[in-house]
Amino acid sequence: MSTVSTVPAAAPALATDGRIRSRWAPWITASRYAALVGLVVVFLVPLYVLVITAFKDPTQVSPKQMWALPDSVSLETFRTVWPTMKDGFRNSIVMAVPAAVIASFLGAANGFVLSKWRFPGADVVFPLILFGMFIPYQAILIPLNQLMRDLDMHDLTGLTLVHVVYGLPITTLIFRSYFGGLSDELIDAAQVDGAGMLRTFFFVALPVALPAFAVAIIWEFTSAWNDFIFGLVLTSRQDWPVTIALNNIAGSQVVPFHQAVAAALLASVPTLVVYVLMGRFFMRGLMAGALKG
Amino acid sequence: MSELVAAAVRTESVSKRFRGGVEALRDVSLDVEPGEFMVLVGPSGCGKSTLLRLVAGLEEVSGGRIYIGDEDVTNRLPQQRDIAMVFQSYALYPRMSVRRNLAFGLRMRRIPKPQREQRVTEVAEILGLEHLLDRRPAALSGGQRQRVAMGRAIVREPRVFLMDEPLSNLDAKLRVALRAELSLLHQRLGVTTIYVTHDQVEAMTLGQRVAVLRDGLLQQCDSPQDVFRHPNNLFVAAFIGSPAMNFVEATVERGVVRFPGAEIPTSARQDGKVILGIRPTGFSPTLDRGWPTLEVTPEVVEELGDERHVIFELTAPRVDTEATRAAVEARSADDATLLPEDRARFTARVPTEVPVTIGEPLTLAIDPSRLYFFDPESGAALPA
Numbered sequence: 001m002s003t004v005s006t007v008p009a010a011a012p013a014l015a016t017d018g019r020i021r022s023r024w025a026p027w028i029t030a031s032r033y034a035a036l037v038g039l040v041v042v043f044l045v046p047l048y049v050l051v052i053t054a055f056k057d058p059t060q061v062s063p064k065q066m067w068a069l070p071d072s073v074s075l076e077t078f079r080t081v082w083p084t085m086k087d088g089f090r091n092s093i094v095m096a097v098p099a100a101v102i103a104s105f106l107g108a109a110n111g112f113v114l115s116k117w118r119f120p121g122a123d124v125v126f127p128l129i130l131f132g133m134f135i136p137y138q139a140i141l142i143p144l145n146q147l148m149r150d151l152d153m154h155d156l157t158g159l160t161l162v163h164v165v166y167g168l169p170i171t172t173l174i175f176r177s178y179f180g181g182l183s184d185e186l187i188d189a190a191q192v193d194g195a196g197m198l199r200t201f202f203f204v205a206l207p208v209a210l211p212a213f214a215v216a217i218i219w220e221f222t223s224a225w226n227d228f229i230f231g232l233v234l235t236s237r238q239d240w241p242v243t244i245a246l247n248n249i250a251g252s253q254v255v256p257f258h259q260a261v262a263a264a265l266l267a268s269v270p271t272l273v274v275y276v277l278m279g280r281f282f283m284r285g286l287m288a289g290a291l292k293g
Numbered sequence: 294m295s296e297l298v299a300a301a302v303r304t305e306s307v308s309k310r311f312r313g314g315v316e317a318l319r320d321v322s323l324d325v326e327p328g329e330f331m332v333l334v335g336p337s338g339c340g341k342s343t344l345l346r347l348v349a350g351l352e353e354v355s356g357g358r359i360y361i362g363d364e365d366v367t368n369r370l371p372q373q374r375d376i377a378m379v380f381q382s383y384a385l386y387p388r389m390s391v392r393r394n395l396a397f398g399l400r401m402r403r404i405p406k407p408q409r410e411q412r413v414t415e416v417a418e419i420l421g422l423e424h425l426l427d428r429r430p431a432a433l434s435g436g437q438r439q440r441v442a443m444g445r446a447i448v449r450e451p452r453v454f455l456m457d458e459p460l461s462n463l464d465a466k467l468r469v470a471l472r473a474e475l476s477l478l479h480q481r482l483g484v485t486t487i488y489v490t491h492d493q494v495e496a497m498t499l500g501q502r503v504a505v506l507r508d509g510l511l512q513q514c515d516s517p518q519d520v521f522r523h524p525n526n527l528f529v530a531a532f533i534g535s536p537a538m539n540f541v542e543a544t545v546e547r548g549v550v551r552f553p554g555a556e557i558p559t560s561a562r563q564d565g566k567v568i569l570g571i572r573p574t575g576f577s578p579t580l581d582r583g584w585p586t587l588e589v590t591p592e593v594v595e596e597l598g599d600e601r602h603v604i605f606e607l608t609a610p611r612v613d614t615e616a617t618r619a620a621v622e623a624r625s626a627d628d629a630t631l632l633p634e635d636r637a638r639f640t641a642r643v644p645t646e647v648p649v650t651i652g653e654p655l656t657l658a659i660d661p662s663r664l665y666f667f668d669p670e671s672g673a674a675l676p677a
């Protein structure tokens with residue numbers, strides 16, 4: 001059209017992105033945001049109380065001033081609870097980090113073989129592995145406890161092993177789906193180039209699996225870190241993970257509640273850190289360039 | 294570049310049945326000479342890629358033997374067959390630079406590093422990839438990726454190249470350009486090459502010989518000229534050549550072949566029904582050669598610059614056999630029909646000097662030496 005300059009003034013307003021919008025659009029947008037902000041506030045209130053209480057000076061903490069911001073930031077409460085949390089914290093890290101890494105690596109190997117290096121019976125093996133995800137902890141707790149005692153592994157190593165095994169179904173699922181999206185021709189190419197199963201796995205499949213590793217490690221670390229019942233049953237006092245230490249503080253009636261919230265905050269830091277660190281690798285596009293356009 | 298030793302490839306009545314019972318290949322025997330450029334062509338699902346994968350060792354044969362050189366490689370792993378393959382999707386290793394992509398095959402074969410680097414440099418030079426060696430595949434254009442894929446095959450100096458539709462992901466212009474480069478490369482390296490394509494133009498232009506497959510059966514294996522001039526059967530005739538051959542049901546009676554609108558004297562042959570095939574180039578507007586003629590009314594005229602394609606309808610019913618249908622379906626979408634076709638529709642190539650108007654009657658001469666006869670039952674070519 002050659003009459004661009006004569007567009008009537010009453011035409012629907014064009015937003016900056018050039019899309020045509022209804023004239024109610026600003027109101028709809030405003031009310032949508034109002035509703036979202038309202039919901040965010042509702043969900044964040046407990047967190048708000050948790051954080052401000054933990055950072056208050058212990059003398060300022062009282063139910064009357066629960067909502068008030070602290071006058072100054074104080075780490076006094078953290079100092080008080082740290083000695084009781086310290087051992088649990090260390091135990092949890094010693095257990096959850098290897099558990100997440102080993103379970104992810106084994107899951108990657110499983111997933112690769114189940115999706116790209118198929119063997120007869122793969123369609124039976126995979127559902128069997130997956131079934132492990134649906135076995136409730138309670139169902140196996142007593143025999144497992146007995147087994148770990150008989151194996152003389154009633155300690156952190158044993159607990160790590162249990163988390164690795166319990167993590168395998170989900171990590172296998174993650175990697176099987178991920179490798180399933182990998183081009184078969186890539187695997188064929190590696191084979192023609194002279195790589196066998198192991199070298200195809202290590203040189204071709206693993207380097208592109210970083211996003212899957214991020215998902216699997218975040219998942220496995222979080223579930224091992226947050227586990228309570230295995231930690232309680234399968235280890236003795238000196239090997240108790242942080243969740244039990246937290247329970248001993250937060251669950252007892254005699255501990256002031258600002259100490260309980262500070263302990264809870266401490267116990268949740270590592271999972272957040274892992275998420276922030278690994279989340280970067282969630283990025284897509286690691287496969288870019290392998291295939292056409 | 295050191296001289297490569299070309300090897301023959303031979304398949305002996307190879308069959309492939311997939312789990313689930315699909316018969317991809319039946320009794321295919323193919324002889325590829327050392328250094329030959331052999332093209333496997335056919336519609337999708339004809340088994341051409343399967344045959345290539347069997348030669349590569351990526352699939353197991355269900356029956357028959359495969360030989361590379363003098364060795365029986367039927368039960369060998371791909372890495373033991375000394376072949377290199379170029380894939381349709383290129384299948385470059387995404388986390389490796391071009392250099393490491395090229396060197397990967399050598400690394401897997403434990404070639405020492407200095408030699409590896411020397412080979413990579415040589416091949417990069419041949420393919421003009423020197424300035425791209427440190428890039429990741431993601432940072433390359435389609436044509437460059439294709440080159441890297443080619444380089445990865447060349448660098449290992451294999452006895453056989455296997456190529457699975459390596460040009461089909463490129464745009465039309467680049468495809469034509471790389472087609473010519475591929476021919477040059479083959480002349481230079483002289484390595485036995487088996488090339489799979491569904492594009493009959495690619496097959497005709499690249500292949501020293503063309504093997505046409507359909508439904509897992511080898512239809513014909515000949516030079517492009519022979520496949521074009523002497524098709525074995527209706528399918529090959531309909532599949533090879535662009536525009537496609539025209540078909541009409543005709544009767545032969547006392548040395549004359551008849552179909553509605555034309556009577557063509559032919560050297561004595563058995564009387565009866567036949568399917569008659571005429572290439573679009575078998576028509577001529579020049580009427581002074583004493584050739585039999587056909588009165589037509591042009592329906593569509595396609596201007597191609599140097600020539601015209603005149604499309605017209607006959608009063609005869611359309612030839613609708615399984616073979617012609619398969620060939621029509623296999624051709625690219627621009628040959629697909631929009632209109633319901635119950636009558637035979639012909640395409641004739643006419644030089645631009647002859648004026649043609651849609652709807653105005655036109656007389657075309659038919660070259661009697663370029664008629665093709667097929668058995669209407671079996672589709673087999675009958676001696677002309």
